[in-house]
Amino acid sequence: MPRPTNPKLRRAILDVARRVLIEQGYPALAMRPIAREVGCTATSIYLHFDSKDALIHALIDEGMELLGRELRAALAAGATPRDRLQRLARAYLSFGLENPEYYEIMFMLHPSRMERYPAENYRRARRNLDFFHQELAAALGPAAADRDLRAEATLLWTSLHGTVSLLIAGRIDAAIDRDKLVELAVAQVLRSLSPPPLLPESDAARN
Amino acid sequence: MPRPTNPKLRRAILDVARRVLIEQGYPALAMRPIAREVGCTATSIYLHFDSKDALIHALIDEGMELLGRELRAALAAGATPRDRLQRLARAYLSFGLENPEYYEIMFMLHPSRMERYPAENYRRARRNLDFFHQELAAALGPAAADRDLRAEATLLWTSLHGTVSLLIAGRIDAAIDRDKLVELAVAQVLRSLSPPPLLPESDAARN
């Protein structure tokens, strides 16, 4: 909610907040330290942002746009749908690993922190996902007839997210090579193009 | 660090903490409310746990054991390695979706909260992953010769984690059917059994 108020201070707050986030991480993102560095008081921030969450949401929006730019660049560099899909996956993973602080507030924050995130921003953010859907559809062509590509594209995203988030969180066994895992994740995305997904019914039928 | 102190209060604290976590979620997990419900003061908790983190770690350990039990049950019910792998995936997803609060503190907590998590517990917790490795190896047999199954098993885990965590966080488009996504995630695990992973080199070579 951009009030009709001094926009210069708003910018300054956002700039400092971004720097604090990137340099010191999310837990260091507190109102008083930000205010101190901006050169105003903590309560002044509330003249420009409804709450701390609103400030974080502004940072999330920045991150979403940055991600969108990188995905679009990957898309533009690809020759075939299949190539583009591979580049999308790689770009998504790179974005997360190179901007872990952004990635964290964008996708790893506790739900309660996101409850107030405006629905419209949410919808816009999710549009980044459409790239996956779109290229998946293009790559599969008519072979996609009886497949739910929206769900499959979502699965591609959630799988990539799992890899990124656990790597960022430092929860992957140190013996596992990071690059190798990334390559496997990319390969897994391409694997989704192969024939119809294997049906587990023969196993499931066993009950 | 289980001090040689009144173990009854320790139990009571842990029981209340678990209930608060499950009923009110992680953000409600605060020292004073827990103490109030236990019938002691907040500082008393420090006689039994080094810190709030240590208390959370104890809950994480409980969750890890619960997960381990369910994975073992899935393993026992499976007829073939392939069937077991499918059941493992399904059990993992179910555990997360049915115990979102446990899952959150186990795998979705901010890294800084986990820094103090004892290395030994960490190692023990990761053993749950070995089930995936083990069944992947069994299912692939000699075909796995030139594949890094440790990394591949890790990828299966991270992919499942991505799906679980984003579902828990409520970040999946409402138009996507939850069960369908889960089925796709299970199918994706089984897909990792198909021939050698598709090589993206033909695309990558394009640079």
Add this chain to the structure above:
DNA sequence: GGCGTAAAGTTAACAGCGTCAAGCGACCCC
């Protein structure tokens, strides 16, 4: 030029957080 008004920012406070040092009361042991 001085006044009135509205905006912009400050001070002080509230309730809650995790945590720590000191103190109190009951029990055991010599």
Add this chain to the structure above:
DNA sequence: GGGGTCGCTTGACGCTGTTAACTTTACGCC
């Protein structure tokens, strides 16, 4: 029965996000 220790409480510190009330600044207008 006096000393010591265990189990717990009291009170406090510094931090958090946030609000209400106050002060300062800026600007239009007569």
